[in-house]
Structure formats: structure tokens, C-alpha cells
Amino acid sequence: MITNLTKKKERPVFPFTAIVGQEEMKLTLSLNVIDPKIGGVIIMGDRGTGKSTTIRAITDILPEMEVVQDDPFNSHPYDYELMSEEIRLKLEKGETVPVVKKKVAMIDLPLGATEDRVCGTIDIEKALTEGVKAFEPGLLAKANRGILYVDEVNLLDDHLVDILLDSAASGWNTVEREGISIRHPARFVLVGSGNPEEGELRPQLLDRFGMHSEIRTVRDPELRVQIVEQRSSFDSDPQECLEQYRIQQDEFKSMITKAQELLPQVTLDYKLRVKISQVCGELDVDGLRGDIVTNRAAKAYAAYNGRVNVTVDDIQSVITMCLRHRLRKDPLETIDSGDKVQKVFEEVFADLL
Numbered sequence: 001m002i003t004n005l006t007k008k009k010e011r012p013v014f015p016f017t018a019i020v021g022q023e024e025m026k027l028t029l030s031l032n033v034i035d036p037k038i039g040g041v042i043i044m045g046d047r048g049t050g051k052s053t054t055i056r057a058i059t060d061i062l063p064e065m066e067v068v069q070d071d072p073f074n075s076h077p078y079d080y081e082l083m084s085e086e087i088r089l090k091l092e093k094g095e096t097v098p099v100v101k102k103k104v105a106m107i108d109l110p111l112g113a114t115e116d117r118v119c120g121t122i123d124i125e126k127a128l129t130e131g132v133k134a135f136e137p138g139l140l141a142k143a144n145r146g147i148l149y150v151d152e153v154n155l156l157d158d159h160l161v162d163i164l165l166d167s168a169a170s171g172w173n174t175v176e177r178e179g180i181s182i183r184h185p186a187r188f189v190l191v192g193s194g195n196p197e198e199g200e201l202r203p204q205l206l207d208r209f210g211m212h213s214e215i216r217t218v219r220d221p222e223l224r225v226q227i228v229e230q231r232s233s234f235d236s237d238p239q240e241c242l243e244q245y246r247i248q249q250d251e252f253k254s255m256i257t258k259a260q261e262l263l264p265q266v267t268l269d270y271k272l273r274v275k276i277s278q279v280c281g282e283l284d285v286d287g288l289r290g291d292i293v294t295n296r297a298a299k300a301y302a303a304y305n306g307r308v309n310v311t312v313d314d315i316q317s318v319i320t321m322c323l324r325h326r327l328r329k330d331p332l333e334t335i336d337s338g339d340k341v342q343k344v345f346e347e348v349f350a351d352l353l
Helices: 002-008 025-032 051-063 085-092 115-119 122-128 140-141 158-170 222-237 238-244 246-265 268-283 291-303 314-324 335-346
Strands: 043-046 066-068 097-101 106-108 119-120 135-137 147-151 171-177 182-183 189-194 211-215
Touching: 025 043, 025 051, 025 085, 025 147, 025 189, 025 211, 025 291, 025 314, 051 106, 051 147, 051 189, 051 246, 115 119, 115 140, 115 158, 115 314, 119 171, 135 182, 135 211, 140 147, 147 158, 147 171, 158 189, 158 246, 222 238, 238 246, 246 291, 268 291, 268 335, 291 314, 314 335
Parallel strands: 043 189, 043 211, 106 147, 147 189
Antiparallel strands: 066 097, 119 135, 171 182
């Protein structure tokens, strides 16, 4: 019985570097992994285009992280912002905590999930009778320092989407019941996906996602055949397929690790920051979230390419994915939102291109 459970837990995942096409989706996920403060990504596109497969694949390839052993919140052993109150108090008292390495978690949030299932619950009776804060962690606790994936996010209750976005933005989840309050770290990369034909997210919720990726069904016949053959090859012999891509997988993992280490050193020139804000202003982007996300994504992209200075090309590579979902929709406008972003970018950056 235990052996079977172990096998199921270690079920092979399709290799990230073997995924053909969908470069925009792969890039947005990679940048959010390098800098989770970008604010997550929403992936909108046709059914059967590999959204779930790609998200699971990048989670599987990520370097292992250090966590406090048996801690339900995946607490970081050194960073106070990423550890629970209990662990913080132990360290402040000079106690040592056992540290282990574990894979980055990808938590699926089902459509029918309740608020208690997402946020966690407090056992009021136990708290009142025994005087202890009896807390049953929810999905947000399990997702701390990992990836929280919401498929068909456009069909999720708006109230739950608000909770997810608030936690993703603040990095903390607070549960309050009958005057009892419990707070724990919830720093995760929020990834939502959906089919726009089944309904759109409200603009104010859409704006809260850092980046936006549009994916379409591959139309090229030869590319479709290649995708089908790769999938068939993996399904028939997963281990052989993983071995075939082992070198590429190791190289990608190393690149992500180096980018994460390099990110704090990356600088974005003041003149370029002004230009980014000018683009946002000319596109009538509400608020400053678009400016902030574009700055972060450009820095992450520079680190992704092994550089410490952001270039105009870096900004051009990410700005559409940072702004297209923040534009006000005009039913009479014929130009695509992504094309509109690029058009304004080229006008504003004309003297630097």
C-alpha cells in the first residue's frame, strides 16, 4: 500500500523544456518564478492547449527549497517574512529548528472550494475550552512559497478571487473567528487560467494579476504532429522521455537559480522608468500597478538573460504581457490590445530604438 502511494506521489511530470510552442506562457511563468513579487499570471486561451501541463512542468523543474521540518506553512528557516509566528518565536528564543529540503509545491484550487477550505479554520470550541489557537491550515498555507493554480478562474466566485489576490499581494493570510485571529505567511505565485468564451473576469480582478498570457491552438500541421508525438512518447515511456531531456532540464533549472540570485543586482535606468510610466499614461492604464509590474518583469527578464542592466529590448519583450489586460475595452476599436501596447511603446521609445 505504501509503495503504491509513493509511486503515485512521484508520478512523472512532462518535461518543461520539451513543451513545444506557447513561448509567451512559458516566459510569464518563468519570470514569476524568478520574482514572485511580479504578482502572478493569468493565462487565457483555448481548451486543450497545455495550460495545466506547462504549469505542472515548471513546478517540477524548480530547485528544492529549505523549509522547517513538519511545519504546515513551509516556513523559511531564516527569512522572518516567510515563516510562521510559532517558528519566529522559537528562533527569537534561541531555539534551533530542524531544516529539510523539499520540492516546491503546486496546489490546485478546485472550483467548488469553500472559504474555510481556502483560508483554513479555527476550532473555536478547542480555543475556548483549552485556551489554544487550534488552527486547521487551508490551501493558502500549503501554497506558501509555492504555486497556487486556479483552473477556470473566470468561473470562480468573485469573493474567493478577492481573497486569493489579497493574500498574493500582501504575502499573508489572516483568519478571524469569534474574536480569535491567526495570521500566517502565504507568499505564492498565483496562476489562473481560463477560456474567455466561458466568461471574463471583472476588470478590477483582472488588473490584480501581474501578467497576462494569451495562448492559441497551434495551427501549423507539422508542429501539431510534433506535439502529439512528444506526448505519445512520454505517455508510453515517461522515464525514457525524461532522460532524453535531462540535460536541457538541468540547464534550465540552473538558469532559473542564477536569475534568482542575480535579480537583486539588476538595475533599471531612471530614464527607462519614466518611459514606462509614459506608456502607461498614454494607454490610460488606471493606477500604478502596470508601471510597477512592468519594472519588475523587465528586471526579471534581464536576470533571466544573465544581465544586470535592463535594456529597451527587455522592456519591449515584457510590456505587452504586463499591460494588455489593463486597457479599457472600447467596443468600436478594431486594433488588438497587444498591438496597441506595442504601437504606443514604439512611439514613446522611438528615440531609443
